[in-house]
Amino acid sequence: MKLGFRKWTVAILLAATLGGAASCDEGSGGPLTLDGFTDAMIVGYCGFFTRCGGMGADVLAITGGGGAAECQRRLREAMTAGGAVEPPTAQREAAVARGTASWNGQRAADCMGWIGSASCDDMDSGAFELAHPECQTILEGSVAAGAGCHIDDECSNGWCGDSAACPDVCVAFVAAGGACDGSSARCGPGYECSMEMSRCEVIVPETVAQSGQACDIEMGPSCAYGLYCGAAGTCQQTVAAGGSCATAPDSCAPGTYCLPTDGVCHAPVLATAAGAACGETILTLCDPLADLTCDGPTGRCVALPGAGQPCVNYQCAIGNYCTSYMDGVCRALQPVGAACETDRSCQSGHCEGGRCVSAADACGGGDMF
Numbered sequence: 554m555k556l557g558f559r560k561w562t563v564a565i566l567l568a569a570t571l572g573g574a575a576s577c578d579e580g581s582g583g584p585l586t587l588d589g590f591t592d593a594m595i596v597g598y599c600g601f602f603t604r605c606g607g608m609g610a611d612v613l614a615i616t617g618g619g620g621a622a623e624c625q626r627r628l629r630e631a632m633t634a635g636g637a638v639e640p641p642t643a644q645r646e647a648a649v650a651r652g653t654a655s656w657n658g659q660r661a662a663d664c665m666g667w668i669g670s671a672s673c674d675d676m677d678s679g680a681f682e683l684a685h686p687e688c689q690t691i692l693e694g695s696v697a698a699g700a701g702c703h704i705d706d707e708c709s710n711g712w713c714g715d716s717a718a719c720p721d722v723c724v725a726f727v728a729a730g731g732a733c734d735g736s737s738a739r740c741g742p743g744y745e746c747s748m749e750m751s752r753c754e755v756i757v758p759e760t761v762a763q764s765g766q767a768c769d770i771e772m773g774p775s776c777a778y779g780l781y782c783g784a785a786g787t788c789q790q791t792v793a794a795g796g797s798c799a800t801a802p803d804s805c806a807p808g809t810y811c812l813p814t815d816g817v818c819h820a821p822v823l824a825t826a827a828g829a830a831c832g833e834t835i836l837t838l839c840d841p842l843a844d845l846t847c848d849g850p851t852g853r854c855v856a857l858p859g860a861g862q863p864c865v866n867y868q869c870a871i872g873n874y875c876t877s878y879m880d881g882v883c884r885a886l887q888p889v890g891a892a893c894e895t896d897r898s899c900q901s902g903h904c905e906g907g908r909c910v911s912a913a914d915a916c917g918g919g920d921m922f
């Protein structure tokens with residue numbers, strides 16, 4: 554299983570969660586079971602964002618912007634709320650049950666512990682991936698190239714093909730320098746698909762500049778956590794919430810943003826009641842777990858529509874999906890076995906061959922991290 558924290562911080566918004574397992578501060582401790590790994594991931598994810606901050610609007614919608622406990626509560630709620638978030642282990646558990654992959658619980662515990670103590674810069678720069686290559690094999694596949702697979706993790710030395718077939722077949726990793734079509738999953742351990750050339754290249758950690766050192770927002774290096782690239786092209790200390798950012802809108806501390814109306818750094822707010830004022834200009838987001846969205850024309854939080862009602866900005870209340878981008882209507886998510894056209898229309902989040910299928914029968918699962 555290829556682990557990439559930079560990919561995980563995005564994917565977890567759609568498909569990951571952690572819960573009641575004990576938090577690890579060191580790369581040690583007893584083995585984690587696969588069915589308990591979701592809980593361990595929630596603890597690790599929420600701990601990281603509480604410690605390292607820098608939450609964007611999408612992350613705020615899941616974490617609530619509070620402490621670690623509030624983040625964990627909301628993630629668990631999202632996982633039990635009608636298809637809002639799928640546990641990341643569902644397809645992996647199915648692979649282990651099929652005998653196509655094996656779970657290394659001790660390695661999983663070690664990796665979660667290392668994540669808990671890693672620096673914010675190492676997790677974002679790629680240095681963590683190189684320091685702990687063993688975290689690429691928490692789930693070890695046993696399927697050879699050319700044999701049937703559902704997910705990448707089942708392949709012993711490659712990735713699961715992305716054709717319309719399900720099951721598909723394992724494909725050998727692309728050689729160094731080979732074309733990877735924008736997907737790092739096609740490159741072997743220690744390699745990633747470069748954005749510029751779409752070729753498999755050795756992972757090289759991004760350079761991180763320290764206070765007073767030269768920086769460049771566009772070309773790099775970027776500044777270390779808690780610093781920003783000032784007008785003079787050197788890293789400076791960020792401004793805390795309540796401080797002035799009138800002359801440097803990018804100077805606000807991680808997790809805060811410069812409000813143009815007053816030139817002051819503010820933490821974004823999550824509104825939980827219909828009728829509350831919202832919008833980017835006041836840094837206020839409507840709580841999606843309360844089935845709310847921000848109505849642009851009025852600048853107020855409004856209830857998301859339910860089944861049979863027109864979609865609002867392609868959104869529907871939890872437990873429903875929007876039929877199309879243009880003039881779409883909200884419909885109830887479909888059970889396993891029902892006809893479907895896209896993953897978003899299924900309760901399971903998986904549509905294969907025109908029918909909703911369980912996670913165990915689905916193909917194409919992304920990285921667990």
